[in-house]
Amino acid sequence: MDAMLHRETTRGGMSDDARQASDTAAAAGIPLLQLDALVKCFGRFTAVDRLVLDIKAGEFFALLGPSGCGKTTLLRMLAGFETPDAGRILLDGQDIAGVPPHQRPVNMMFQNYALFPHLSVQDNIAFGLKRAGLPRAEIEARVADMVALLKLEDMETRKPDQLSGGQRQRVALARALARRPRLLLLDEPLAALDKKLRENTQAELMRLQRQLGMTFIVVTHDQEEAMMMADRIGVMNAGHLVQVATPRQLYETPNSRWVAEFVGGVNIIDGRVESRDAGRVTIATPDAGRVTAAAPLQALTTDQVCVAIRPEKVRLSAHGSAPDGGDAAEINRLTGVVVGISYLGGQTRYQVRLDSGALLRASVANTARLDLDAFDTTQRVVAWFDPGDCVVLDR
Amino acid sequence: MKQLSRFNITALALGLAFLYVPIVVLVIYSFNASRLVTVWGGWSLRWYVELFNDAAMLSAAAMSLRVAAVSATAATILGTLAAVALTRGESFRGRTLFSGMLYAPLVMPEVITGLSLLLLFVAVNAERGFWTVTIAHTTLTMCFVAVVVQSRLGSLDRSLEEAAMDLGCDPLRAFLKVTLPLILPSVMAGWMLAFTLSMDDLVIASFTTGPGSTTLPIRIYSEVRLGVKPEINAICTLIIGSITLVIIAASLVSKLSSRQGESAAPL
Numbered sequence: 001m002d003a004m005l006h007r008e009t010t011r012g013g014m015s016d017d018a019r020q021a022s023d024t025a026a027a028a029g030i031p032l033l034q035l036d037a038l039v040k041c042f043g044r045f046t047a048v049d050r051l052v053l054d055i056k057a058g059e060f061f062a063l064l065g066p067s068g069c070g071k072t073t074l075l076r077m078l079a080g081f082e083t084p085d086a087g088r089i090l091l092d093g094q095d096i097a098g099v100p101p102h103q104r105p106v107n108m109m110f111q112n113y114a115l116f117p118h119l120s121v122q123d124n125i126a127f128g129l130k131r132a133g134l135p136r137a138e139i140e141a142r143v144a145d146m147v148a149l150l151k152l153e154d155m156e157t158r159k160p161d162q163l164s165g166g167q168r169q170r171v172a173l174a175r176a177l178a179r180r181p182r183l184l185l186l187d188e189p190l191a192a193l194d195k196k197l198r199e200n201t202q203a204e205l206m207r208l209q210r211q212l213g214m215t216f217i218v219v220t221h222d223q224e225e226a227m228m229m230a231d232r233i234g235v236m237n238a239g240h241l242v243q244v245a246t247p248r249q250l251y252e253t254p255n256s257r258w259v260a261e262f263v264g265g266v267n268i269i270d271g272r273v274e275s276r277d278a279g280r281v282t283i284a285t286p287d288a289g290r291v292t293a294a295a296p297l298q299a300l301t302t303d304q305v306c307v308a309i310r311p312e313k314v315r316l317s318a319h320g321s322a323p324d325g326g327d328a329a330e331i332n333r334l335t336g337v338v339v340g341i342s343y344l345g346g347q348t349r350y351q352v353r354l355d356s357g358a359l360l361r362a363s364v365a366n367t368a369r370l371d372l373d374a375f376d377t378t379q380r381v382v383a384w385f386d387p388g389d390c391v392v393l394d395r
Numbered sequence: 396m397k398q399l400s401r402f403n404i405t406a407l408a409l410g411l412a413f414l415y416v417p418i419v420v421l422v423i424y425s426f427n428a429s430r431l432v433t434v435w436g437g438w439s440l441r442w443y444v445e446l447f448n449d450a451a452m453l454s455a456a457a458m459s460l461r462v463a464a465v466s467a468t469a470a471t472i473l474g475t476l477a478a479v480a481l482t483r484g485e486s487f488r489g490r491t492l493f494s495g496m497l498y499a500p501l502v503m504p505e506v507i508t509g510l511s512l513l514l515l516f517v518a519v520n521a522e523r524g525f526w527t528v529t530i531a532h533t534t535l536t537m538c539f540v541a542v543v544v545q546s547r548l549g550s551l552d553r554s555l556e557e558a559a560m561d562l563g564c565d566p567l568r569a570f571l572k573v574t575l576p577l578i579l580p581s582v583m584a585g586w587m588l589a590f591t592l593s594m595d596d597l598v599i600a601s602f603t604t605g606p607g608s609t610t611l612p613i614r615i616y617s618e619v620r621l622g623v624k625p626e627i628n629a630i631c632t633l634i635i636g637s638i639t640l641v642i643i644a645a646s647l648v649s650k651l652s653s654r655q656g657e658s659a660a661p662l
Contacts, residue, residue: 080561117577
């Protein structure tokens with residue numbers, strides 16, 4: 001692998017100068033990719049709206065968002081299939097917004113793989129290398145490297161329709177990687193695979209990215225996939241990047257109600273700030289009475305707020321028995337009746353109808369095989385949560 | 396498969412008989428030894444021998460083949476380009492109008508096409524002959540090619556071309572390296588369709604042809620007006636035979652391409 005990475009190329013890949021230039025750029029702390037107020041409209045619909053983003057070299061970045069949020073449009077602008085209406089795309093400090101796709105040091109793996117059906121596996125992989133005008137021996141060596149890297153031995157002469165879904169995915173990846181792009185774009189790379197294969201392939205993609213030290217940008221609507229693979233995730237909604245953060249930050253400190261609801265399950269309780277003291281806020285809510293939460297990191301615009309609590313941070317105890325731990329002042333303690341139970345193996349999800357009539361979701365890890373503490377439907381329970389586990393957000 | 400009922404078998408037999416009995420009669424009578432078309436005089440290849448000694452008929456056949464080959468090739472190139480422009484081009488102003496205009500000759504009465512072309516050739520003072528018939532047949536068959544190619548292009552995944560460009564092809568090379576090989580079966584089917592249409596055409600050819608460039612259908616038609624000779628049966632049998640071969644070849648080509656994982660060329 002090392003030999004392959006360091007073998008210098010004439011065209012298509014990187015020249016010595018380009019590599020040195022990018023090394024100095026990286027040393028100077030200039031991000032590999034900078035998006036500067038990027039705008040793309042289709043007619044009157046703004047798909048991407050003044051988007052700003054920096055991506056460092058060697059990063060595994062995921063663009064996450066619901067369908068129609070503009071993430072694919074953004075990816076297509078990076079590949080060169082769409083021209084931005086305004087703004088700049090800086091790759092190694094150079095604006096490539098007007099460069100046609102075939103002249104960009106960027107490659108893309110398509111959602112449906114877009115393998116050429118009339119070419120064999122090795123011709124598919126060699127396609128981009130031939131266009132780059134590499135010498136025949138170099139092409140053969142690189143194809144062999146890719147075949148070994150993606151475990152495609154014994155399939156070189158097959159046509160794409162003689163391959164399984166997982167094999168096609170690997171050929172598509174090999175074809176895009178063969179040109180050694182500065183940036184690899186992956187459009188929903190795992191969407192067409194079944195669940196089991198998807199998990200293996202996620203690990204495989206992470207291994208490849210670390211091994212090659214390449215920069216990956218992956219577009220996905222599957223948050224679990226994004227969290228599993230990416231170093232950082234950019235959450236998009238309606239053409240805007242609403243939050244860019246590591247998976248943990250995204251889940252534990254969402255910066256808006258929308259992000260909290262989009263990433264993972266969450267209980268949202270609306271209320272009004274009643275008092276603030278010593279790093280805590282007390283919020284009066286119609287659904288859950290008085291809720292005490294750790295003071296929010298960001299400034300709130302009004303005192304009309306909501307409290308977000310992840311289901312696994314809600315703890316349940318049978319009514320009457322004293323809950324273990326908790327706050328001495330008995331804050332954030334609600335009573336209700338279990339109305340729904342979903343057993344999911346590793347965890348059990350409960351729906352609790354609070355006395356106020358609101359529904360609260362709680363998720364309990366099944367740490368023992370015979371769970372004697374499991375609750376039944378119609379059982380009265382106490383639900384409680386720590387103030388530090390509450391995130392206070394603008395409504 | 397479901398068993399055919401007695402009624403269905405009868406209906407099928409009647410339908411096939413309606414279509415093919417005249418043709419079968421024609422083929423059988425081409426081997427007739429008698430000079431009279433309607434009287435059976437025993438088996439013979441006499442009229443085939445006579446046909447191959449009929450210089451006028453042979454030169455008409457050669458003319459038809461040349462016109463068909465040249466016009467089918469021109470129509471295939473133009474029709475393919477039109478199909479590419481209409482399916483792949485950015486949506487330009489008047490695109491709907493363009494595709495409508497492309498399809499119009501399909502339903503245009505041939506008499507009108509022939510007459511308007513004749514008026515055009517007279518107006519520009521073109522000498523009527525091989526080239527005027529070829530141009531006329533190109534205009535007639537181009538839209539058929541465009542329709543066949545367009546339906547294939549429409550079902551072709553756009554991202555294949557994008558992948559080619561992503562991997563370093565400019566748009567022209569992406570077309571030549573990826574799109575063209577994938578639509579080739581349809582392009583070939585379009586060529587064969589254009590060839591047959593041109594071979595078959597009587598109306599437009601008779602409007603646009605000149606002295607010394609008689610095509611086979613015109614020749615046959617003028618002979619028949621003087622009375623049907625068994626020789627006509629012989630040449631018709633040869634035409635039927637060659638068309639059958641072309642159709643078998645076309646279906647083999649599309650079957651071959653469908654075995655490559657591509658959907659067969661719709662025809």
